[in-house]
Amino acid sequence: MIAASVRESLVRIGLLHGDELAEFYIWNRTAPDGVGDLYTCRVDAVEKALAGCFLALGSELTGFLPDSAGGKGLSVGQYITARVTRAPQGGKGPRLTRDETDAGDAPGLLSRGPGPLLDLAARFPAETIVLDDYALMAELRPALEGRMRYHAKAFDPVLEDEIAALAEPSAPLPHGARLHITSAPAATLLDVDAAAASHMNPMALNQVIIPEICRQIVLRNLSGGLLIDFAGLKAGQRQKLLPALRDALRRDPLAPNLLGLSHLGFAEVNRRRIRPPLHEILHG
Structure with a gap:
């Protein structure tokens, strides 16, 4: 079972194998982590020593595209599309891979990635998804029609305690x-x-x-x-x-x-x- 509990802009997501919590994610819907996001990018710097290049993504956000992920042969000022494969973390910007979608005429976001709940649902297509928020269910219905079930307490008290302990x-x-x-x-x-x-x-x-x-x-x-x-x-x-x-x-x-x-x-x-x-x- 996949359980999702909404607290304002945060969605807490748990994969349960029986009573055991196997995976856990927090999805901030107002500030998503960016994994899977597609951007029009401008090549700002080619770094041969790092075997890649830095791309402007818009809004002062910069990502790194390795040569092995499509960065080889690019030149400064070139516009391409790239998708985020690693979220910004540890003080570093996002990691990217080149995409074949047509680029726009300025750096910027083209489309959002699916987020951890849809990612988890895709990896476990047979699992029922229990949610405690009707608005989120309506939003996800096109992708998850027939798999969702409402429960006022998607997380029981035991699960709430285990999740709280993960902050320690x-x-x-x-x-x-x-x-x-x-x-x-x-x-x-x-x-x-x-x-x-x-x-x-x-x-x-x-x-x-x-x-x-x-x-x-x-x-x-x-x-x-x-x-x-x-x-x-x-x-x-x-x-x-x-x-x-x-x-x-x-x-x-x-x-x-x-x-x-x-x-x-x-x-x-x-x-x-x-x-x-x-x-x-x-x-x-």
């Missing part, structure tokens, strides 16, 4: 362990605190908490470089956790890459940046 920089893990999350522009550190679970064998504890660590990564949309610091194990022992971690990451819709262990023993994960991480939306 730590999360509970099985057997009383906790996950502390510290985000920086270059990477995010996920540190396992096993103090309350010190009675357990460290290897057994780390094995059992891996699925929940990966679920928290998805729910909070932690992206870019991720460093996971498991608890109570030497580097050689941590190697034994990598198969279980790799298996858990396969359930992630963004298909992150497990790069291995750093010299400090952190499990290194690279997860694509597309929509802004939840902490930027909530605290940015």
